[in-house]
Amino acid sequence: MKQSERKRKCGADVESNVEGIIFKIEKSSNRILVVQGLNVENMHMSIDDLLHKAAQxxxxxxxxxxxxxxxxxxxxxxxxxxxVEESYPAQAxxxxxxxxxxxxMWET
Known part of the structure; x- marks a missing residue:
């Protein structure tokens, strides 16, 4: 099934819940950390730094x-x-x- 067909089928013609940059990838847990409003220049931050900048x-x-x-x-x-499980970062x-x-960002 194509992505567009899947969107219509599951009612996702509405806006996505989140659009953002992939900040971390945990392949062992099969999950990604998506942060809205983050730019590539801030990709060097640790997760602890992100937690301290939750307001931003x-x-x-x-x-x-x-x-x-x-x-x-x-x-x-x-x-x-x-x-969504409300926490910071939230989980879904x-x-x-x-x-x-x-x-x-990784190309030279």
Missing amino acids: YPEAYWISGVDCEKYKLGDIVKVWFEQ VATLYELVERTR
């Missing part, structure tokens, strides 16, 4: 249920989910996700 980046989500092999740090993605299982822009 309030929309941060650990998203599970994604194919981590498809993505790189710095990629911009859209993610849809139905439920993706019902749909798509690449918006491929990163070029």
Whole structure:
């Protein structure tokens, strides 16, 4: 099934729940940390630094249920989910996700 067909089928013609940059990838846990409003220049921060800047980046989500092999740090993605566990970063299982822009941050 194509992505566009899946979007219509699961009602995702509505806006995604979050669009942001992939800040961390945990392949062992099959999840990505997506942060809205973060730019590539701040990718050097640790997760602890991010936690201390929660007011600056309030929309941060650990998203599970994604194919981590498809993505790189710095990629911009859209993610849809139905439920979210409120924490910081929040946690959710993706019902749909798509690449918006491929990163070029590691190219020389």
